Amino acid sequence: MAKEPDYFSKQVTDARRWFLTLPKPQERGLVTVSVGCERCLPDYVIERDTFDFEAMEFVAEGEGSLNLDGNVHTLKPGVAFTYREHVQHRIENTSRSPMLKYFLDCGGQLARPRFDDSTVGGGRVVQVGAVAEIVELFELIIANAMSETRYSSAICSALVETLLLKVSEKSITGGSADTRAWATYERIRRHMQDHYLRLRSMAEVAVETGVDPAYLSRVFRRFHRISPYKFLMRLKMSHAASLLLNPDSLVKEVAAELKFDDPFHFSRSFKSVYGISPEQFIRRG
Incomplete structure (x- = not known):
């Protein structure tokens, strides 16, 4: 496993995080850069003005708050959200029940269009109605990232596309x-x-x-x-x-x-x- 990148938070426990690779310049396709699951500490706060990759996070347990480009959202089980370059974001834990959340970071020429084609891409927030199905797909991506075979990267990228489709299928719009x-x-x-x-x-x-x-x-x-x-x-x-x-x-x-x-x-x-x-x-x- 490669050295953990600087953007991995230290304010977590029970973390299973995997860094696969950085996309090469002009890399075609969708490349899975990193993926993981982490339980946030009570004082968990992440604040960034930008991010180098197409990123998605999904809350499986607990509650928190998200400020995405000045718009505040409540984080709770089933909420998925994305951010990318030039998208300001602040994520924090707000309850005695710390968040357990999954994250995914992608690069390559197809990453942005694939994310944009989904209901959650481009710095959006959605409520997903099938938490267990989304968690299962994240776990599959993590398991294949950890296997470190010659096929791991390609399998993870294929599963990411499936995950984006599943989030779109299960998204709930409205209140x-x-x-x-x-x-x-x-x-x-x-x-x-x-x-x-x-x-x-x-x-x-x-x-x-x-x-x-x-x-x-x-x-x-x-x-x-x-x-x-x-x-x-x-x-x-x-x-x-x-x-x-x-x-x-x-x-x-x-x-x-x-x-x-x-x-x-x-x-x-x-x-x-x-x-x-x-x-x-x-x-x-």
């Missing part, structure tokens, strides 16, 4: 009402993913999640871009396709397992997702 709406959507989606085999209708989903049917449809379409019923059918048909690959499978038995009383309704639903009938799918398989 507390949007946060509540996102939480409702996530609860509905998880319930369908966990119970799709036995669920038959949106009425059942509404009752079991305690959400008004009309609002359930609106909030799901808002964040998922398709109707909740179509999402449920895709889950069912994906499972059906795996069952139909079994040489001994019968269409009517698969339909029954997925709670379709009418095999013809099952066949129509399968074709609406895959473009072919279950029988054709079996012959092609």
